[in-house]
Amino acid sequence: xxxxxxxxxxxxxxxxxxxxxxxxxQIVRGVELSEAASDQYYFKLSLTPTRGExxxxxxxxxxxxKAAYQVYAEPKKITNQKDFAEKIAELLSLDPQIIxxxxxxxxxxxxPLAHKIDEEVKIQLEALQIPGLGFEKESTRYYxxxxxxxxxxxxxxxxxxxNDTGYFGLEGFYDQALKGKPxxxxxxKDARGLPILLGSNKRITAExxxxxxxxxxxxxxxxxxxKLKNAIERYGAKEGLVVVVDPKxxxxxxxxxxxxxxxxxxxxxxxxxxLNPLVSATYEPGSTFKTxxxxxxxNEKVVEPKTTFNEDGPVKVGEYLIRTWNNExxxxxxxxxxxxxxxxxxMVFVGEQxxxxxxxxxxxxxxIGEKTGIDLEGEATAQIxxxxxxxxxxxxxxxxxxxxxxxxxxxxxxxAALANNGDLxxxxxVKKLIDPRGKTxxxxxxxxxxxxxxxxxxxxxxxxxxxxxxxxAKWAKPPGYRIAGKTGTAQIPVAGHYDAExxxxxxxxxxxxxxxxxVMLTLLREPSSSPxxxxxxxxxxxxxxxELFNYYGISPR
Amino acid sequence: MNFSPINQEVKKVHSSKLPYLLGSFVxxxxxxxxxxxxxxxxxxxxxxxxxxxxxxxxxxxxxMRQKIASFSSLKTIEDKAKGMGFxxxxxxxxxxxxxxxxxxxx
Numbered sequence: 180x181x182x183x184x185x186x187x188x189x190x191x192x193x194x195x196x197x198x199x200x201x202x203x204x205q206i207v208r209g210v211e212l213s214e215a216a217s218d219q220y221y222f223k224l225s226l227t228p229t230r231g232e233x234x235x236x237x238x239x240x241x242x243x244x245k246a247a248y249q250v251y252a253e254p255k256k257i258t259n260q261k262d263f264a265e266k267i268a269e270l271l272s273l274d275p276q277i278i279x280x281x282x283x284x285x286x287x288x289x290x291p292l293a294h295k296i297d298e299e300v301k302i303q304l305e306a307l308q309i310p311g312l313g314f315e316k317e318s319t320r321y322y323x324x325x326x327x328x329x330x331x332x333x334x335x336x337x338x339x340x341x342n343d344t345g346y347f348g349l350e351g352f353y354d355q356a357l358k359g360k361p362x363x364x365x366x367x368k369d370a371r372g373l374p375i376l377l378g379s380n381k382r383i384t385a386e387x388x389x390x391x392x393x394x395x396x397x398x399x400x401x402x403x404x405x406k407l408k409n410a411i412e413r414y415g416a417k418e419g420l421v422v423v424v425d426p427k428x429x430x431x432x433x434x435x436x437x438x439x440x441x442x443x444x445x446x447x448x449x450x451x452x453x454l455n456p457l458v459s460a461t462y463e464p465g466s467t468f469k470t471x472x473x474x475x476x477x478n479e480k481v482v483e484p485k486t487t488f489n490e491d492g493p494v495k496v497g498e499y500l501i502r503t504w505n506n507e508x509x510x511x512x513x514x515x516x517x518x519x520x521x522x523x524x525x526m527v528f529v530g531e532q533x534x535x536x537x538x539x540x541x542x543x544x545x546x547i548g549e550k551t552g553i554d555l556e557g558e559a560t561a562q563i564x565x566x567x568x569x570x571x572x573x574x575x576x577x578x579x580x581x582x583x584x585x586x587x588x589x590x591x592x593x594x595a596a597l598a599n600n601g602d603l604x605x606x607x608x609v610k611k612l613i614d615p616r617g618k619t620x621x622x623x624x625x626x627x628x629x630x631x632x633x634x635x636x637x638x639x640x641x642x643x644x645x646x647x648x649x650x651x652a653k654w655a656k657p658p659g660y661r662i663a664g665k666t667g668t669a670q671i672p673v674a675g676h677y678d679a680e681x682x683x684x685x686x687x688x689x690x691x692x693x694x695x696x697x698v699m700l701t702l703l704r705e706p707s708s709s710p711x712x713x714x715x716x717x718x719x720x721x722x723x724x725x726e727l728f729n730y731y732g733i734s735p736r
Numbered sequence: 737m738n739f740s741p742i743n744q745e746v747k748k749v750h751s752s753k754l755p756y757l758l759g760s761f762v763x764x765x766x767x768x769x770x771x772x773x774x775x776x777x778x779x780x781x782x783x784x785x786x787x788x789x790x791x792x793x794x795x796x797x798x799x800m801r802q803k804i805a806s807f808s809s810l811k812t813i814e815d816k817a818k819g820m821g822f823x824x825x826x827x828x829x830x831x832x833x834x835x836x837x838x839x840x841x842x
Contacts, residue, residue: 245802246795323805375780401810734830 208239222368228359229318231388233332233349235397236432236610240323242332242442243349247295247319250304254282254290256311267292268306270300282311294337295319326441328400330455331434331608333556334442336435347453349391349608351556356612358707359388369508392611394430399423399697402726403433407701410719411437415707416684420456420587421723424698426595426689428624431553432697458558461584462702466504466521466712467687468580471593472529475517476542476603478631481532484515484642494524496575501527504668518646521666523579530578538574539566542583544630545593546603553588553606554622560586580667590687591700593630597639598663598689598698601631644692652686652717657725659735663695664688664720666712671705681705684712686720696731699723 204212217223219334234243250271257263264278271278271293277509281290288668294317296304301314320335333348362385367375403421411419420436440448454460476482490508492498501523509520517525530538542548548563561584564573576582585593588606596603605625612620633637643663647656652666667685670677685702699720706715728735806812 239808240801240805243802243805244798246798321802321805323802323809325811326810327810369777371782377778397810647829729825729828 220307220367222364222366224364226362226364226383226385227318228361228385229387229398230320230335230343231353231357231359231390233357233391235395236388236393237397237483238392239397241328241393241395241397243321243323244318244320247297247317248301249291249315249317250293250296250301251313252278252282252292253288253311253313254284255288257282258310260328263309263311266309267304267312270303271296290347311729320442322398324401326439326541326604327397327404328395328434329442329454330436330457331395331431331555332442334440334445334453336445344712347556348455349393349555352554353389353391353609357388357391359615360386362386372377375699387615389615390613391609392613393433393608394425394432394610395608396432398730399727400433400435401725402730406719406723406726407435407437410703410715410722412713413708414684414703416703416705416715417601418456418704419719420702421719422457422587422591422700422701423723423727424591424595424597424606426695426698427603428622429592429595429606430610431608444635455555455559457587458553458555458671459586461559461561461586462683462704463583463669463672464580464585464590465667465683465685466580467590467594467665467667467685467700468583469518469521469526469578470587470597470639470643470665471541471545471547472526472533472538472578473514473642474597474631474635475538476514476529476533476734477638478541478635479533479537482514482529484513484638486514487511488514488517488522488525488528490517490522490524492524494527494575496527497570497572499572499575501575501579515642518642518665519649521646526579527575530574531716533578535566535569535574538577539563539569541630544576544603544628545596546627547583547585547587547593551586551588551592551606554608558586558588560589580669587700587702591698594687594689594700595698596630596693597636597643599636600633601629601636603627603630640692647688651711651713652721655718655721657721657728657735660690660724660728660733661692661736662688662690662721662724663692664690664717666717668710668712680710682710684710684714684716686712686716688720688724690724690728691733696733697727 229244232240232244235241251269252263254260260279262273262284263282264275267445268275268278271292278292281292284290304312305314331348333346333350333352335343335345335350338344343358345351345357350357362383364382366380368383369375403423407419407421410416418437419435422431423433424430425432434455434457438452440452445453473482477484489511490503491510492508493502495501503523504521508524509522510515511519512522512525514525514529516522517529533541542563548560550558550560563583573582592603603626605627607622607624609622611622614620640663641666644661647653647662647664648667656662664686665688667686667687669683670679671681671683672678673681683702683704684702684706685700687698687700689698700719701713701716701723703719709715727733
């Protein structure tokens with residue numbers, strides 16, 4: 180009886196041992212072993228999507244992709260770590276000590292050393308025939324036009340997980356569309372690692388990113404960048420910006436600003452250059468703003484082109500005196516002459532005729548103080564004070580573009596409305612999104628609102644043509660063309676007062692005035708050769724316009 | 737007349753052949769499976785080769801696109817044009833009116 184019980188107990192004990200052991204292998208280490216087994220008979224691969232390209236209006240790539248390599252080390256195959264590090268450090272532009280430290284860790288079997296290495300560097304490294312050095316193919320951004328439109332395009336860097344991510348400009352704004360969706364491949368493999376067709380397999384195809392087709396014309400961009408670089412050098416400006424817009428669609432035809440950065444070596448540049456001043460920087464527009472206030476006055480019929488104003492000296496507004504730019508006064512003058520001579524007292528008169536409510540309403544109608552909705556990352560806006568906070572002096576200075584801040588895109592969009600029969604359009608950089616299967620999503624031009632009537636737009640256009648033909652910058656204008664425009668010289672506010680020396684010189688206009696093909700804003704910060712817009716920004720505008728007339732085949736009258 | 741014995745014989749003959757027919761069919765299927773499996777087992781290598789070829793062609797296509805983009809970039813064209821002696825047009829000639837049917841040149 181005892182023996183029978185002993186046998187029973189032994190069996191129960193053995194059963195418990197077996198169950199415990201099974202529990203350990205199946206439950207405790209089940210997942211780990213399952214993965215280890217799966218690794219042996221399954222081939223797993225993450226399928227990385229190709230990032231979408233950015234194309235100019237003629238479908239030439241501005242941003243494309245090219246093959247690059249990740250360089251890695253297999254420390255267990257390396258015999259002399261110091262020697263290994265010294266051999267490759269120079270080609271990888273890395274500190275030999277960092278490489279040595281990385282490959283000297285006993286616990287790791289694979290150590291990444293460098294990303295996005297060019298084919299040429301890879302070939303040079305391969306020629307060294309160093310054991311333990313390997314390469315993994317990856318993709319990197321390629322810029323056929325080098326740093327053209329860098330601040331508009333943005334760049335691709337790595338996020339905290341090491342994944343490619345778009346930053347700033349279009350790369351940042353359209354990051355989700357450009358990056359696509361990653362896929363995966365799980366396939367049964369044989370002992371040699373070859374796929375077994377009869378085995379199980381699961382493929383989730385990677386979806387490549389969408390291509391972006393822009394309004395940007397690379398020929399116009401090239402002209403603009405070349406002329407802007409020359410102008411910055413010639414006029415000794417600290418910074419410069421030019422934007423060219425199609426007034427009918429709101430499409431950005433070109434946008435350049437300097438100093439900029441090289442998107443391939445973005446990390447070597449000052450972070451402040453990453454921001455696109457077109458949408459991120461604000462400035463006081465100065466006299467270019469007079470075109471907007473004058474058009475508001477004309478639209479509200481509080482003034483007419485022939486309305487006269489007596490410019491007999493500085494105008495007293497509260498405790499302040501408003502003077503002309505050169506402190507010269509011309510007596511009785513029409514509104515046409517007010518714009519032509521860029522008279523600040525004359526504009527104060529227009530502002531007073533409009534009154535606070537109407538002037539404020541027009542600022543809002545022109546989109547001052549609101550984001551334009553442009554498809555670029557990092558758009559900023561300077562809020563305008565609430566109407567109740569406006570004093571008499573604010574009304575007066577706003578009429579001639581001081582004490583109010585705008586972004587360049589706000590300014591050019593507002594003037595584009597005058598060139599487009601009074602219709603304010605949403606500025607757009609991307610014209611189409613094209614998915615990898617060829618399906619196209621067209622972004623239609625978007626009208627925001629009618630700001631002034633077509634009749635007012637025609638009248639202010641004629642006044643702006645006169646301001647160009649008779650104004651301070653007439654010497655630089657290409658003969659035979661009807662160009663509507665206005666110069667601006669704004670002082671830079673510094674710690675509660677205006678800097679006496681530093682200015683922002685600008686010119687905004689459109690041409691041909693009767694059927695505008697482009698609206699352009701040129702802006703030079705702190706030009707040293709002359710502080711005036713008429714002697715710096717205006718000649719730059721006309722130099723670019725001349726080239727654009729040739730490019731578009733627009734003949735003089 | 738009684739024909740039933742003959743009918744029964746026919747049935748017997750039919751029922752005795754059925755297992756052989758089914759057996760043969762199963763055998764054919766087994767042989768077919770072995771042949772197909774054999775073929776497919778070696779196709780893994782072919783599949784890998786095809787996929788490698790696709791990968792190589794895709795990479796070549798990317799390289800070609802990159803080269804085309806590089807050669808057709810405006811900077812390259814400008815440099816080549818300058819090298820070939822082209823200059824920027826400073827005074828373009830415009831035909832501001834419709835050209836005549838024929839020029840009466842001296």
